Amino acid sequence: xxxxxxxxxxxxxxxxxxxxxxxxxxxxxxxxxxxxxxxxxxxxxxxxxxxxxxxxxxxxxxxxxxxxxxxxxxxxxxxxxxxxxxxxxxxxxxxxxxxxxxxxxxxxxxxxxxxxxxxxxxxxxxxxxxxxxxxxxxxxxxxxxxxxxxxxxxxxxxxxxxxxxxxxxxxxxxxxxxxxxxxxxxxxxxxxxxxxxxxxxxxxxxxxxxxxxxxxxxxxxxxxxxxxxxxxxxxxxxxxxxxxxxxxxxxxxxxxxxxxxxxxxxxxxxxxxxxxxxxxxxxxxxxxxxxxxxxxxxxxxxxxxxxxxxxxxxxxxxxxx
Amino acid sequence: xxxxxxxxxxxxxxxxxxxxxxxxxxxxxxxxxxxxxxxxxxxxxxxxxxxxxxxxxxxxxxxxxxxxxxxxxxxxxxxxxxxxxxxxxxxxxxxxxxxxxxxxxxxxxxxxxxxxxxxxxxxxxxxxxxxxxxxxxxxxxxxxxxxxxxxxxxxxxxxxxxxxxxxxxxxxxxxxxxxxxxxxxxxxxxxxxxxxxxxxxxxxxxxxxxxxxxxxxxxxxxxxxxxxxxxxxxxxxxxxxxxxxxxxxxxxxxxxxxxxxxxxxxxxxxxxxxxxxxxxxxxxxxxxxxxxxxxxxxxxxxxxxxxxxxxxxxxxxxxxxxxxxxxxxxxxxxxxxxxxxxxxxxxxxxxxxxxxxxxxxxxxxx
Numbered sequence: 001x002x003x004x005x006x007x008x009x010x011x012x013x014x015x016x017x018x019x020x021x022x023x024x025x026x027x028x029x030x031x032x033x034x035x036x037x038x039x040x041x042x043x044x045x046x047x048x049x050x051x052x053x054x055x056x057x058x059x060x061x062x063x064x065x066x067x068x069x070x071x072x073x074x075x076x077x078x079x080x081x082x083x084x085x086x087x088x089x090x091x092x093x094x095x096x097x098x099x100x101x102x103x104x105x106x107x108x109x110x111x112x113x114x115x116x117x118x119x120x121x122x123x124x125x126x127x128x129x130x131x132x133x134x135x136x137x138x139x140x141x142x143x144x145x146x147x148x149x150x151x152x153x154x155x156x157x158x159x160x161x162x163x164x165x166x167x168x169x170x171x172x173x174x175x176x177x178x179x180x181x182x183x184x185x186x187x188x189x190x191x192x193x194x195x196x197x198x199x200x201x202x203x204x205x206x207x208x209x210x211x212x213x214x215x216x217x218x219x220x221x222x223x224x225x226x227x228x229x230x231x232x233x234x235x236x237x238x239x240x241x242x243x244x245x246x247x248x249x250x251x252x253x254x255x256x257x258x259x260x261x262x263x264x265x266x267x268x269x270x271x272x273x274x275x276x277x278x279x280x281x282x283x284x285x286x287x288x289x290x291x292x293x294x295x296x297x298x299x300x301x302x303x304x305x306x307x308x309x310x311x312x313x314x315x316x317x318x319x320x321x
Numbered sequence: 322x323x324x325x326x327x328x329x330x331x332x333x334x335x336x337x338x339x340x341x342x343x344x345x346x347x348x349x350x351x352x353x354x355x356x357x358x359x360x361x362x363x364x365x366x367x368x369x370x371x372x373x374x375x376x377x378x379x380x381x382x383x384x385x386x387x388x389x390x391x392x393x394x395x396x397x398x399x400x401x402x403x404x405x406x407x408x409x410x411x412x413x414x415x416x417x418x419x420x421x422x423x424x425x426x427x428x429x430x431x432x433x434x435x436x437x438x439x440x441x442x443x444x445x446x447x448x449x450x451x452x453x454x455x456x457x458x459x460x461x462x463x464x465x466x467x468x469x470x471x472x473x474x475x476x477x478x479x480x481x482x483x484x485x486x487x488x489x490x491x492x493x494x495x496x497x498x499x500x501x502x503x504x505x506x507x508x509x510x511x512x513x514x515x516x517x518x519x520x521x522x523x524x525x526x527x528x529x530x531x532x533x534x535x536x537x538x539x540x541x542x543x544x545x546x547x548x549x550x551x552x553x554x555x556x557x558x559x560x561x562x563x564x565x566x567x568x569x570x571x572x573x574x575x576x577x578x579x580x581x582x583x584x585x586x587x588x589x590x591x592x593x594x595x596x597x598x599x600x601x602x603x604x605x606x607x608x609x610x611x612x613x614x615x616x617x618x619x620x621x622x623x624x625x626x627x628x629x630x631x632x633x634x635x636x637x638x639x640x641x642x643x644x645x646x647x648x649x650x651x652x653x654x655x656x657x658x659x660x661x662x663x664x665x666x667x668x669x670x671x672x673x674x675x676x677x678x679x680x681x682x683x684x685x686x687x
Binding site: 056114126153 | 392410
């Protein structure tokens with residue numbers, strides 16, 4: 001399991017480091033909100049999910065997309081704005097989707113997908129499926145009305161949904177304590193009737209284990225569950241670099257998180273040869289994905305006016321023969 | 322200005338069977354939902370109070386008993402999250418009908434409707450469907466006031482990706498709801514509370530009135546009256562007032578506002594040269610403005626035109642009857658404006674109210 005988790009963690013980290021490196025060339029045509037430092041949350045939870053389970057996420061969604069099995073080539077091509085991207089260059093980094101892998105969407109408007117996840121879970125329940133939905137969002141989203149409304153509905157209907165609040169402590173540049181009169185997201189979830197717990201976002205193995213237990217219960221009809229996972233965003237809100245020079249948070253605040261980096265810790269726990277094999281394979285895969293994006297064409301001009309309505313897509317498909 | 326008579330154009334009508342049954346608008350809506358739920362197990366109906374004893378004026382009556390609480394349920398007072406949940410259900414392949422007893426409540430759900438429902442197909446590169454129907458009612462008369470009276474359909478016409486339909490007859494109420502449910506895109510289904518009282522011919526079998534086709538509801542030569550939603554009723558009455566003074570009005574019901582059948586309207590105006598669009602909404606940047614603008618773009622330089630928008634007075638809807646009466650266009654004010662356009666001068670004419678052309682209204686006290 002450690003090798004599998006390391007592989008998933010390293011893959012997200014490596015991919016995003018490459019995104020950050022390439023970003024300066026302006027080949028990427030989409031603002032990027034990097035997950036670096038937060039990868040273990042998506043990796044730990046998604047490792048315990050099945051391919052048929054579904055996730056919804058946020059504009060900081062690279063880690064979730066990859067952890068749930070989203071196609072890597074289509075993701076990098078999407079960042080490049082190419083026709084081979086997962087949304088043909090129409091959605092960009094903030095709207096990644098891969099329905100075949102159960103990645104059902106991400107929103108640039110904070111909190112928005114929480115309700116979509118609950119609705120999807122309602123459909124699972126209505127169809128007597130034992131699949132579950134995992135809804136990922138940040139601490140800022142917990143201040144939106146849709147958060148409170150959705151938690152109430154999920155409890156009312158006992159929906160098969162796992163809420164995963166990735167609490168990285170900041171909404172852009174504003175710390176949680178300056179936004180929440182009572183900075184206890186777990187407690188608020190519990191007040192709505194959800195079993196809710198706070199977990200360490202660097203403990204990828206622990207997250208994986210706890211998710212497996214909880215999801216088994218959800219599949220068995222236990223109803224919704226809530227994780228508040230503490231984590232930390234190492235880099236700036238949007239863009240490839242750091243932002244400690246802005247002064248809204250001290251570099252020292254990040255240091256314990258870097259010291260506890262699960263990517264490095266898990267790497268150290270693996271036999272060197274095994275680790276090197278994994279890294280070499282991922283390095284090749286990431287390089288191939290960027291080459292794929294580079295070599296892919298931009299979408300045709302006609303794509304501007306397709307996919308607005310179903311009829312447009314049908315007409316376009318007919319015209320393409 | 323002379324009224325040019327062009328070639329006779331067949332009046333467009335959806336096919337109707339020889340044997341007609343009369344149904345109220347309310348029962349037509351209920352029957353459409355019933356038939357669609359029976360046809361497709363993915364159809365679900367929910368919203369505030371859809372399962373309460375009043376059953377949304379009766380439009381959802383009997384559905385709970387027939388289809389059970391998983392497919393028909395009242396919701397928490399959470400328009401934002403319930404709209405988001407409806408989208409999630411639609412992404413998963415259900416076909417939700419989300420009911421709002423007043424359109425004003427949609428303002429609590431705009432993020433989900435315009436940022437998610439309308440955009441998902443495009444921003445996800447055509448990889449998802451959002452077959453969502455949102456039923457929303459416009460209130461009028463007897464103290465509906467500022468927050469129970471708004472016609473906000475123009476806001477939705479402004480945004481690509483969501484369709485808008487505003488049926489004005491029981492026949493179209495049934496056919497449009499069925500079409501909306503079967504559509505793979507989100508549809509805002511605009512109802513007007515006063516239309517609920519209407520009765521009209523409605524076939525028993527299921528049928529659809531598909532997007533993008535207007536209907537000429539009364540042929541005429543001197544001007545074109547386009548009436549949206551309940552204002553279709555007022556326009557047909559206005560045509561009778563006008564007939565009495567020798568003015569022949571052609572009346573068109575656009576039915577679907579997005580996609581809009583501008584061809585039928587523009588062809589009519591090309592014949593008549595005069596257009597009055599009457600909306601149950603404000604005119605600025607609204608459906609009436611859009612229709613007038615598209616006709617003007619199409620026909621400028623082709624022929625001389627006289628154009629007018631009518632709708633809510635540009636103020637907030639008051640409750641007191643003397644002021645509320647002034648807030649809305651009605652058959653007589655529409656007729657007066659139309660005659661001014663036809664004679665190309667202010668005629669100072671307002672027809673005396675005829676008993677046979679009076680409107681219905683809410684009767685108090687509640």
